[in-house]
Each structure stands twice: as structure tokens, then as C-alpha cells.
Amino acid sequence: MLLTSSLVDASRLQFALTAMYHWLFVPLTLGLGVLIAIFETKYYISKEEFWKKTTQFWSRIFAINFACGVATGIILEFEFGTNWSNYSWFVGDIFGAPLAIEGIFAFFMETTFFAVMYFGWNRVSKGFHLASTWLTAIGANLSAYWILTANGWMQDPRGVAFNPMTARNEMTDFWDIVFSPTTISKFGHSVFSGFLVAAIVVIAICSWYLLKKREKEFSLKSIKYASVFGLFAIAMLMVTGHTSAQTVSKTQPMKLAAMEGLYRGQNGTPFVAFGILNPKKEIDNEEKPFLFKIEVPKILSFLAFSDFNSFVPGINDIIDGGYIYKDKNGEEKLALPFNEKVRKGEIAKRALAVYGQFKDKPNGAQKDTVLAQAQSYLDENFDYFGYSFLKSPKESVPNVPVTFYSFHIMVMLGGYFILFLLIAFWLNKKKIIENKRWFLFIAIISVPLVYICAEAGWVVAEVGRQPWTIQDLLPVNASVSGVSSGNVYTTFIIFVVLFTTLLIAELMILFRQIGKGPDGIKWN
Amino acid sequence: MTTYHFLQLYWWAIVSILGAVLVFLTFVQGGQTLLWGTAKNEDEKRILLTIFGHKWELTFTTLVTFGGAAFASFPLFYSTSFGGAYWLWILILLSFVIQSFSYEFRSKERNLLGKKTYETFLMINGIVGTILLGVAVATFISGGNYAMDKMNITTGSSNIISYWTNNYRGLELIFKPFNLLLGVVVFLAARTLGLLFTFNQCSKMEGEASKNLANRALSKVKVTGVGFVLFFVAFVVCLFLTTGYRVDTASASFNGINGPIVEEKFAYLHNMLGQWWIAAIFLIGVVLVLVALIRTVFKEKSSFYLAGLGVVLAVFAILLTVGFANMAYFHSLYDINSSLTLYNSSSSLYTLRTMAWVSLAVPFVILYIAYVWRKMTQK
Known part of the structure; x- marks a missing residue:
């Protein structure tokens, strides 16, 4: 079977589609969960019915969105096996662990307490309900931590050693992987971008109410909290953006x-x-x-x-x-030139092949010598193993226009949101926001912008990492499954249709629920 | 036994428990199949959607965690089965994806596709999803058409470590009688449990609709439950007659990872007889299911939890016999020496040990899930 670039393209396209759809739904969950928990805490302390309604309204928005995040998330997890099966063996010893931990520690927490948060208003005590809402928010963000541990490791592989006996990378230091600076920066940057998305979405929905001269108290109070929350998020985005740049410069200079x-x-x-x-x-x-x-x-x-x-x-x-x-x-x-890296990669690959031929032979002096020699070649050259799959220097360069423009769109939009949130905060504080119709319009237009900003960040991270799935160790063309590209294009089209339908349905339902407003929502 | 092998067994047991719990939790899928036929009007549908709609995420999360745990502990299985039997797994995934939003979207206004479509999605998930899950589990016993060589990563033209050797990509697995048989068993188990849960919940509720549902569930259990038992017995007979494959750890060429794979007639029967405690778990499970069904049918007593426990134990025992005692738990029909065993497919000692520490959290997770379940279900 010959690997065609078409298969690699199809597999990448499918993964990009799933990941980008997933990231349409997840950021709102991350940020809105925390905002809802804050609103419910207000309710718990003040006992005002207003805050209960506010909490419930945003919970409804959360729930509709949550279902879509779950739907796209499961495909992502299993796609590592279905479409990136070589990858799954080559680094599964490291990569599987955070995914399992995410399930055990975070996803169960999120879904179990989400059921209480959403369905439990008349079933559990107020205190238990509040705790559940916080646990849902914490679970969602904790979930993000483990997924970003996995992703961070792909950008900056550490805490591992290659085992030629099993022809794969094996974990040697769990904590090095979990607390890698790349992971911490990525986690912060991703989660706070989720907070920013939630802040903008809340402000936009409330701006629409104010334009329609509806739900005044609800909107003004929601905007107040969301603008402060958003400003906090963007400050943290600047900090984590800077630390991300520093880790990238050390670990992924090409990106x-x-x-x-x-x-x-x-x-x-x-x-x-x-x-x-x-x-x-x-x-x-x-x-x-x-x-x-x-x-x-x-x-x-x-x-x-x-x-x-x-x-x-x-x-x-x-x-x-x-x-x-x-x-x-x-x-x-x-720094070594590209050709030298390829040469070292090929030495490592050849050493592994020799190791493979001898490892199952009967024990003896010759076997020991050969294995020891192969091992020493591997130790010396394995850092460049992935280069053995590349043919020309061009293949080692990511798509520059996509990476460059995505990065600059993200940064420019980030700057725009600083300004936007400062104005929102100030207009709200001066109690004149409802009269500034121009601002309310801008707020609504800002929703697609914040999503573009969030998606652009992931495009930088993932397209910028090319050609690697695991930086320097494994390129995409050696990571894919042995499925024919026709099969992958078929599933790609199925996912396109399914996710797009899902998105349209979600938006229609969301708009209807927003149209009903906090008073119009029937609660079961 | 080495620490490494102990951990491999430990993780096989954990994955088996997750798999067993997953099969039990498909009572949600079984419950969805009652939307058409059992529920006669919108009120009754709403009741079903409420009682199962509060539980679907648990099943879903268990599926995700099962995937994660399998990946972390036996990455070669993840890579070989998912990447090879591509269409089988994609269809399973799709059948769960269309479930995830249907509960929330069905009852909402302007939901684009209409109530009927979302109900269809739930029906597909309930019928196709459970049957295909059964088919996937059956491949642990019936094997798959693949070749695997870890050193392929070093070859130039094709560096695929494990690849499927036919172009059906797992679709052919669905049409194997043995696989399909287990598929039907899982479907019937799910539907029986769904009926039992409906009866359990509806008999506690006030109102005409819930009473009707409870009565209908009770009368349907008689047919579905008996069907489940009959198909299950047929499956067990087939299982015990099946030839299995073992890695010969006594062979001189066994190096702790690879060794010769030998064929053995009635291997699964031998596994049961040779490991009395697995047989005991299995028998207790079967007896609990039977007692639960008899109590429901003859005494009209709600026995959902009893039946659920029975299913968990029985499936757990079956999965243990599949992997324990040096079995090739997913054998290759193309090249028997490519077969996956606990030895050649597991994560490293370090990872298994680290994850073993993580697994100590599982009882706490189960505890809070049980607590929330009680809180949310008692009324």
C-alpha cells in the first residue's frame, strides 16, 4: 500500500473539521459555565428571584451548546484511533493517559453535575445545586486541562524515551508532561479565550435586548458582570500569549x-x-x-x-x-542544517530496523553486540527521527500564509476586544449603554469576530506545527491509518453534513430561546 | 508473575469493568427504542424522554472514558481495531453523535429537523448503536482481518504499523453471524433494562400516562426479557464452542512481549473452568438477571438494579475470559502471529503504574455518581 498525500490531506481535513467545529461549541461552555456559577452564587447569597432567572436563562443557553460540544468531542477522541493509528501506537503510551484521566476526573464531573444543574432545580437543595453548578464549570475547565496536556505534549514532547523493543515512545516522567510550560501556557490561553468568547456572547445577547428595549435590568446586570469577566480574560490572554510565544520560540522555532x-x-x-x-x-x-x-x-x-x-x-x-x-x-x-537532520533521522530509523531484525533472535553474543550498537545509534540520533520521513526542506515548513494571517488576525482582534470591553464597561458604569445604539450594534457584530479570533488561535497552533504531529519525532505522513483516502473523504462529507446541520439547528434553537427571554423560558 | 504482567491484568480488568458498565448503561439506548410502539402519545413520550434524558450523559461519558482507558492501557488495540475496522467504529460513533443533541433539541421550537427526526435519531442510536456495540465486543472473540508489525514504521513505502487486509474496513464484521448474535444480545439486554427502568420509574409516578407506561413496560418485559435470555444462552453456547488463541508463554521464544500464538479448541470454556472465580462471577450475574426477570414478570416487583448488577457481572466475567490466561484478545484472521495479547499491546510498565494510581480515584467517582443518581431519581 502506498501512502498518497491525498490520504494525509483527507485525514488532516477531517481532523481539522472536527476540531474546528468542536471549538465552536467548547469555548462558550468553558466561560459561560463560570459566569453561570457566579450568577447562581449571587442568587444563593441575595436570595433574589432575579438572579435565579438569570442563572436559569444562561443555563439554557449553556445546555443547548453543551450537547453540541459533546457530539463533536467524542469523534475527536476516537479519530486518533480511526485516522491516526500509527500515531496511536507510536505515542499512545503517553497520549492515551491524559485522555483517560480527562474521562475519569473531569468529564464525569462535568456531566454528572450538569444533570443536577440543569434538571435539579426542584430536586436538590439550593446549596447542593450551587455546588453542582460550580463543579460543572470546574469539570469543564479541568477537562480542557487534560486535553491540552495531550496537545501540549504534541507541540513539545518531553518526559519520554524511545523503546526500540516496542518501537514506540514510552513515558518516563508523568509530572514533566503534566506540568510542561507549553501545556500550562496553552491551557491558560485556551481557557481564557473561552472566557472571552462567553463574555462577548453574553454582552451581544444583552445588547440585542437593549436594542429591542426589553429585559433592561437583566441585560444591564449581565453586561456588568460579563464586561469585567471579559477584561479579566483578556488580561490573562495577554500574559499567556506572551508565555506561549516564549515556549514556541524554544520548542518550535519554525512555527x-x-x-x-x-x-x-x-x-x-x-x-x-x-x-x-x-x-x-x-x-x-x-x-x-x-x-x-x-x-x-x-x-x-x-x-x-x-x-x-x-x-x-x-x-x-x-x-x-x-x-x-x-x-x-x-x-x-x-543548529543543524535540514540535510543533517534528515541524515541523523535516517540513521535512527536504520538502527531501529536492525534492532527489529535482531530482537527476536535467540540470545547470544552477536545479538547483544548488534542490539547495543543499534541502541547507541538510536540514543544519538533519535531526536531527529521524524526527519527521516521528509524528503525536501520545503516539507519542513508549515503553510506560511495560513499561519501568518491567522496569527495576525488573532492578535488584531485581541486588540479590538480590549477596546470593546473597556468601552462596554465604561458605558455600563455611566449607565448610558442602552442609549448608545451604535455600540449595541457593534456588540452583536462582535460575536462572529470573537469566534474567528478563537479559531484563528488554533489554526496558528496546529497549522504552524506542520509537518509534525509530534514535533520533530513524527510527521503527519507517518501518522495516518492505512485507510484509503476515498473512505476518509466519505466520512469527511458525512461529518460536514452532520455538523453543519447540527450548527444550523443549534443556532435556530438558540435564537428562539433568546427571543423568548429569561421570563419566557419554561423550566421543568 | 511480574509486576508488569500484574498491571496488564489489572488494566484489562478495569477496561472490562468499564465495558460491562457501559453495556448496563445502554439501558438508556434500550429506553429510547420505547419511544415508538410503547409510548402511545406525546405525554408518554415526554415521560420517557425525561427519565432517560437525565441519564444519557452517563452512558456517553462512560463510552468516552472506555475509549480513553483503552487508549491509555492498550494503545495497540486502539490503533489496530479503530484504524482497521474503520467503518464499524465510525458507524458506532455516528449513532452516538446523533443521540447527544436529540434529547435537548427534540422538544425545542424551531429545531430545524422536527420532532420526528430527532426521535428517529434516538431510535437509530437505540437499535443500531447497541447492535454495533455488541458486534464490536464480539470481535474480541471472533477476531479481525488485519496484519500488524511494529517495525513497519521503519519501512519506506508503507509505514503503517497495523492495517486491515480487506477493503470492507470492518463492515464485513457486522455480517458475521457470531458478531451479529452478540449484537442482538446487547440490543435485547438494553431494551430489557430500558423496560425495567421505565417500570421502575413510572410505577412511582402519579398520573394516567405513567401508569399506562408502567403497565405496558411490564407486559413487554415478558417478551423482550425471554428473548434476551434465549439469545444470551445461544451466545454462551457458541462462545464455549469457539476456538480461541493463546500466546505460548512457556515457549523458549517468548520474550515477555511476543511469543508464538497457539490455537486451542473450546478455549473460552477452558478459561471459565480453569478460573473458578470468573465462572462464579459469571454465574452470579446470570442468576441475578434471571431472578430480576422472574420477580418482575411474576411478582410485578421493580428489579431494574438487580438486573443491572447481573448484566455488569456477566459481561465483566465474559470480558475477563477473553483477555486473561494469556489469550489473544483480538486475534488476526490474516496472520495469527499479528494477534493482540495483553503482552504485546499494552502500555509500558511506567504508564500502567501511573494510571493504576489514577484508577484509585474511580471509586470516588462512582460514589458521587451514585449519590447524584439517588438524589435525581428518588422522586
Whole structure:
């Protein structure tokens, strides 16, 4: 069976579709869960019926959305097996654990207490109900932690050793994986983006009410909490965005270069604040990378290494090697050129093949010698194992335009939301927000923008990691299952139809529920 | 026994418990099949949707956790079965995906597809989903058409570690009589449990609709329950007559991971007879199910929990005989030495040990689930 790029494309397309649909539903769950818990806490303390209604209204929105998140989530989990079966064996020893822990610790917590939060108003005490709402919110965010542990490890594999006996990577340090700086940054950045999405959605729905001159008290109070919540989220997004950039610069320099359209680095590299890429630019021609750009001097060096004069390697630097960099452990090293990495990868692969031929042979001196030698070649070269599957330097570069534009769209929208939330907070504080119809309109338009922002972040993370599924260890073309691309395209189309129908149905139901308002919702 | 092998057995047992609980929790799927036929009007449908709608997430979460635990402890199974029997697993997934939003969306206004479609989704999940789950479990015994070689990662043209050797990609598994038989057993078990739960809940409720449902559930249990028992007996007979495959750990070439796989007639019967405690769990399970059905049919006493416990024990015992005693728990029909055993498919000692610590949390999870269940179901 020959692996065609078509199979890899189909598998990636299907995974991207599922992940992006999943991320349409999940961020709202992450943030709205916490907001609902805050509203219910207000109810628990004040005993005002108003807060109960507020809690219930947002719970209904949460529930409709939650079902869709669950529907897309299960496919993601199983897709690792169905479509990425090589990957599942090669790193399953590490990757499976966080998924299992997510199920045991977080997902059960979320769904069990969600049932109480949603159906339990007349069945359990107020205190138990409040605790359940908090546990639902905590469960959802805890869930995110374990999933991002898994994802963080793909970006920054650590705490493992390769075992040639089983031809796979095996876990050697659980805590190193769980508390990896990449994971912590990713968790913070993803979860707070969920908080931001929830804040914007709440403000937008309430703005619509205010435009319609309905639900005034409900809307003003919801906006008050949501704008503070949103400002908190965006502050945290800036912090985690910065730490993410720092981890990326250490572990995925190629991704950082693609994010910035940086082909040749320098000491004191500027940050491209806005730019239009030159579509003719390739890694092997001398075209200028940009048709137009606005730069901020030395900022990229600072963002990446906290030093205005540090060297940030560009795409061609990484391919050519020859510069000094600090590895994960802080040791200074000379960067290898692409061809050398491929050579080392091939040595590792050959050593593994030899190991494989001898490992099941009867014991004896010859076997011991061969295995020991193969092992030493592996130890020396395994860090570049994944390069043995790449043929040309081009294959080691992610799609620059997609990575660059996604990153800049995310950053620009982030800036927009800082401004938006400050204005929302201020107008609300001055009690004039309901008269500012222009702002209420903008609030509604901001909903698609916040989703674009959140999705763009994931595009940067995942497209920017290409060609790797596991950074440097395994590229996508060695990760897929041996299914024919026709089968994968068929399931892809099924998922497109199913998820799109699901999304349209969800939106129609949501709009209807929003139209009914907090007073119109019948509670069972 | 080495610590490593002990942990492999331990994790097989954990995955087996999850699988057994999952089969029990398909009472939700069984309950969904009552929407058409058993429920005669909207009021009755609403009651069914309420009592099962408060529980569906539990089944769903168990399925996800089962997947996660299988991945963490036996990644080669995840990789071989899911990646190989592609369509079987995709169909199972789809049948669960269409369930997940149907409860919430069905009763809402402007839900795009209409009530009937969401009910159809729930029916498909209830019938097709349970049958296919049974088929998937049956492959533990009947095997699959695949070849597996971990060293394939080092080959140039095709580096697929395990691949399916026919183009049906698992669809063919659905049409094997033995697999289908277990599929029907799981479906009937789910429906029987669904009827028992309906009876259990509705007989406590006030009102005409719930009384009607309780009575209808009771009379339907007589037919479905008997069908379940008959098909189950047929399955057990087939299971005990089936040839199994074992890794020969006594062989000189066994190295703790790989070894020669040998064929053995009546292997599963031998496993039961040779491991008395598994046989005991199995018998207790079967007796509990029978007692529960007899109590329901003849004394009209609600016996859902008794039957549920019985199903959990019986399935647990069957899954143990499938993996314990050096069995190849998913044998290859293409190349017997590619077969998956606990030895060659498990995670490393370090991971299994770490996850064993994690598994200590499971009783607490079960405890709070049981607590919430009681709180939410007693009225």
C-alpha cells in the first residue's frame, strides 16, 4: 500500500473539521459555565428571584451548546484511533493517559453535575445545586486541562524515551508532561479565550435586548458582570500569549518564523504588526517576503527571548542551520542544517530496523553486540527521527500564509476586544449603554469576530506545527491509518453534513430561546 | 508473575469493568427504542424522554472514558481495531453523535429537523448503536482481518504499523453471524433494562400516562426479557464452542512481549473452568438477571438494579475470559502471529503504574455518581 498525500490531506481535513467545529461549541461552555456559577452564587447569597432567572436563562443557553460540544468531542477522541493509528501506537503510551484521566476526573464531573444543574432545580437543595453548578464549570475547565496536556505534549514532547523493543515512545516522567510550560501556557490561553468568547456572547445577547428595549435590568446586570469577566480574560490572554510565544520560540522555532513570515532572522528582530505577504515568495527564491509591512523594532526578539537583541531564526536560517540556540534545558547548541537532520533521522530509523531484525533472535553474543550498537545509534540520533520521513526542506515548513494571517488576525482582534470591553464597561458604569445604539450594534457584530479570533488561535497552533504531529519525532505522513483516502473523504462529507446541520439547528434553537427571554423560558 | 504482567491484568480488568458498565448503561439506548410502539402519545413520550434524558450523559461519558482507558492501557488495540475496522467504529460513533443533541433539541421550537427526526435519531442510536456495540465486543472473540508489525514504521513505502487486509474496513464484521448474535444480545439486554427502568420509574409516578407506561413496560418485559435470555444462552453456547488463541508463554521464544500464538479448541470454556472465580462471577450475574426477570414478570416487583448488577457481572466475567490466561484478545484472521495479547499491546510498565494510581480515584467517582443518581431519581 502506498501512502498518497491525498490520504494525509483527507485525514488532516477531517481532523481539522472536527476540531474546528468542536471549538465552536467548547469555548462558550468553558466561560459561560463560570459566569453561570457566579450568577447562581449571587442568587444563593441575595436570595433574589432575579438572579435565579438569570442563572436559569444562561443555563439554557449553556445546555443547548453543551450537547453540541459533546457530539463533536467524542469523534475527536476516537479519530486518533480511526485516522491516526500509527500515531496511536507510536505515542499512545503517553497520549492515551491524559485522555483517560480527562474521562475519569473531569468529564464525569462535568456531566454528572450538569444533570443536577440543569434538571435539579426542584430536586436538590439550593446549596447542593450551587455546588453542582460550580463543579460543572470546574469539570469543564479541568477537562480542557487534560486535553491540552495531550496537545501540549504534541507541540513539545518531553518526559519520554524511545523503546526500540516496542518501537514506540514510552513515558518516563508523568509530572514533566503534566506540568510542561507549553501545556500550562496553552491551557491558560485556551481557557481564557473561552472566557472571552462567553463574555462577548453574553454582552451581544444583552445588547440585542437593549436594542429591542426589553429585559433592561437583566441585560444591564449581565453586561456588568460579563464586561469585567471579559477584561479579566483578556488580561490573562495577554500574559499567556506572551508565555506561549516564549515556549514556541524554544520548542518550535519554525512555527514562530511562519507566524511572523520571517525568512531571515537577525539580532533584534522586529515584530511585524501588519503585513501583506508576497505570494511569490518561496523558501528557495530571492523574492521579498512582504509586499507591505509595518514593523515594531526589536519586539519579536523581546517577545521570544525577553531580550531586545536576541537572535530569532527565520525559516531559511532553520533550514540552513549554523546559528547558536538554547535548547529546552538551556544549553547552547549549534543548529543543524535540514540535510543533517534528515541524515541523523535516517540513521535512527536504520538502527531501529536492525534492532527489529535482531530482537527476536535467540540470545547470544552477536545479538547483544548488534542490539547495543543499534541502541547507541538510536540514543544519538533519535531526536531527529521524524526527519527521516521528509524528503525536501520545503516539507519542513508549515503553510506560511495560513499561519501568518491567522496569527495576525488573532492578535488584531485581541486588540479590538480590549477596546470593546473597556468601552462596554465604561458605558455600563455611566449607565448610558442602552442609549448608545451604535455600540449595541457593534456588540452583536462582535460575536462572529470573537469566534474567528478563537479559531484563528488554533489554526496558528496546529497549522504552524506542520509537518509534525509530534514535533520533530513524527510527521503527519507517518501518522495516518492505512485507510484509503476515498473512505476518509466519505466520512469527511458525512461529518460536514452532520455538523453543519447540527450548527444550523443549534443556532435556530438558540435564537428562539433568546427571543423568548429569561421570563419566557419554561423550566421543568 | 511480574509486576508488569500484574498491571496488564489489572488494566484489562478495569477496561472490562468499564465495558460491562457501559453495556448496563445502554439501558438508556434500550429506553429510547420505547419511544415508538410503547409510548402511545406525546405525554408518554415526554415521560420517557425525561427519565432517560437525565441519564444519557452517563452512558456517553462512560463510552468516552472506555475509549480513553483503552487508549491509555492498550494503545495497540486502539490503533489496530479503530484504524482497521474503520467503518464499524465510525458507524458506532455516528449513532452516538446523533443521540447527544436529540434529547435537548427534540422538544425545542424551531429545531430545524422536527420532532420526528430527532426521535428517529434516538431510535437509530437505540437499535443500531447497541447492535454495533455488541458486534464490536464480539470481535474480541471472533477476531479481525488485519496484519500488524511494529517495525513497519521503519519501512519506506508503507509505514503503517497495523492495517486491515480487506477493503470492507470492518463492515464485513457486522455480517458475521457470531458478531451479529452478540449484537442482538446487547440490543435485547438494553431494551430489557430500558423496560425495567421505565417500570421502575413510572410505577412511582402519579398520573394516567405513567401508569399506562408502567403497565405496558411490564407486559413487554415478558417478551423482550425471554428473548434476551434465549439469545444470551445461544451466545454462551457458541462462545464455549469457539476456538480461541493463546500466546505460548512457556515457549523458549517468548520474550515477555511476543511469543508464538497457539490455537486451542473450546478455549473460552477452558478459561471459565480453569478460573473458578470468573465462572462464579459469571454465574452470579446470570442468576441475578434471571431472578430480576422472574420477580418482575411474576411478582410485578421493580428489579431494574438487580438486573443491572447481573448484566455488569456477566459481561465483566465474559470480558475477563477473553483477555486473561494469556489469550489473544483480538486475534488476526490474516496472520495469527499479528494477534493482540495483553503482552504485546499494552502500555509500558511506567504508564500502567501511573494510571493504576489514577484508577484509585474511580471509586470516588462512582460514589458521587451514585449519590447524584439517588438524589435525581428518588422522586
